[in-house]
Amino acid sequence: MNSVNTRPQRLIIGISGASGAIYGVRLLELLRDTPIETHLVVSKSALITVAHETGLSLSDLKPMASVCYANQDIGAAIASGSFKTLGMIVAPCSMRSMSEIASGVTSTLLTRAADVVLKERRRLALMVRETPLHRNHLRTMTDLTELGAIIAPPVPAFYALPKTLDEMVDHSLGRVLDLFDIELGIVRRWRENDTGTGASSDTGPADDDHAAS
Template sequence: MEASAPRVVVGLTGASGAIYGVRLLQRLKALGAHTHLVVTPAGVLNAHHELGLSRPDLEAMADECHPLGDIGACIASGSHPTDAMVIAPCTMKTLAAIAHGFGDNLLTRAADVTLKERRRLLLMVRETPFNLAHLRNMTAVTEMGGIIFPPLPAFYHRPQTIDELVDDTVERVIELLNVGRGSPKRWTGL
């Protein structure tokens, strides 16, 4: 890994939308980023159901993979240099744990570390409609410096495929993570 290569922690949970995490890993690799991957058991089930991918398939997309229970992994410490973290997709359970500092597994601990070190944290929350607990948890994470990014597609560029919708959303995420040059479709006005 180059010393200047961005270092990004990527989490996948059991919410619908595994394609966002997979496409993000692919795009980060293309940008030369060094990725750390943490996938929940429900995230593996969902990736298998939605995309036909196994845990080894997911792990092959990352530079380093960490078991959810490995609370002693390098990314559990603020002394380990990373630039950003994204959870794509992010369940409401994971959001709640992060909002309340409940770092009982590596994914939520790494998110807590990202916030305490004032690094970029982006949560692609997947649930609808939101209830009051969801909204309050999103507010709490935002107040701590995190970015809540529900993967809501843009239609002004007239996408023709699901892949176009996913790719444009992932490019927006890349920009917000500030780890590479994203290339979402730009609104140019009427």
């Protein structure tokens, strides 16, 4: 009987130049001790943002990932659809990277890898970081949604009653990992432990609008 080779679960992590570098850094930390292989690519602009916001350099990021690629390496494994992955998370995702991915005219490994994920019909989650948004931003997000991408801005979930910024970051990342069916126990889920009494011991109060209706 022939044995079946079991491929490792691989997840591509892209860090682009938007503010919010902690999302990409923390994502690597959370996945480091799991069976999931993380394949990291960091844009040139992201290196500046990572250094400014976290004090880390590329040499600090590399050990956090299973594999790290140069953003100019368009011949890397993640540039090919034959390299099987669960998909890709871009955390954070800049407007420039988002626009390149939407157009299909990709000039870096980060955006090429995202394009590959889309063409292979795998899951692509973009943690876009920009506000306010103008018409072209919104139209680009619509185009990407129609292509199959998921626009997942890191919006704080105040119903989880976070006490620190770290808890807010972890919750946002946990919700994005939910899209890949990856459970790390970092999401405080609404009414998951509700006993049916109308109250939940581990969540915030009900929405006032709903309560009043």
